[in-house]
Amino acid sequence: MPEGPSIVLLKEAAMPFEHHKVLKATGTADIALKRLDNQTVKAFKTWGKHFLICFKDFTIQIHLMMFGTYRVNEAKQVKPKLGLKFKNGELNFYTCKVNLIEGDLDEVYDWSADVMSHSWSGAKAKAKLKDKPKLMICDALLDQQIFSGVGNIIKNEALFNAKIHPQSLVGDIPIKQMNGLFKELVSFSKHFLKWKRSNVLDDHLEAYGQKVCPRDDVPFKKQYIGKGKRATYYCDHCQELYK
DNA sequence: GTGAATGTTAACAG
């Protein structure tokens, strides 16, 4: 379910509750739920794959992991991990990780790492990559401290669009190609959001889950590459290997 | 029944 764009959609779905008071918090989450009762949601935020419910003195951090789901104004059969009741409806989260963060979010999050954010900074990402010249780009893209919000779909699509082989080493990718990759990252993430919103994302994937390269009709490779060993789809023919 | 999937981290081995 969750890469950065999907969490932005979650935030959109939650907006009716912004500035509203939590009447009652329930669920199996291992946090002090009582602290939420009668607190007003100051804002909903996202940082990559993190969904943030901001209150006056603390923030609830929700990570949907691989299988997390949520419901707005309805409930599943199972008990939610976290359920919030408002006067105007309810918000329920399932199969997710819930944390309570005390204090200032700015000390926890580097907003410039979030590819979905206006604050996203390619220069910052480049600086972080400088320390890891031997890292494969397919692993680097999934590093949430550098490219927060990028998941396996965005990784595969951005590399394909930028014509870079996933096994290329960070330090060996020419600056021009790296800039091109960053551009594809941001632009595909925006498309992801738009397509996901209208439920047509699958129709637009050109690499992830594909069998044949749409550019030159050569069979795609699917391999579990890099230290993350995540499924990686690529075309030997049109994606250049830098190493 | 089996395997895989848009993810992360604790535990363990060396």
Next chain:
DNA sequence: CCTGTTAACATTCA
């Protein structure tokens, strides 16, 4: 102590 690997968690679908 650092690094790399494995296990674990949790759900749904083909």
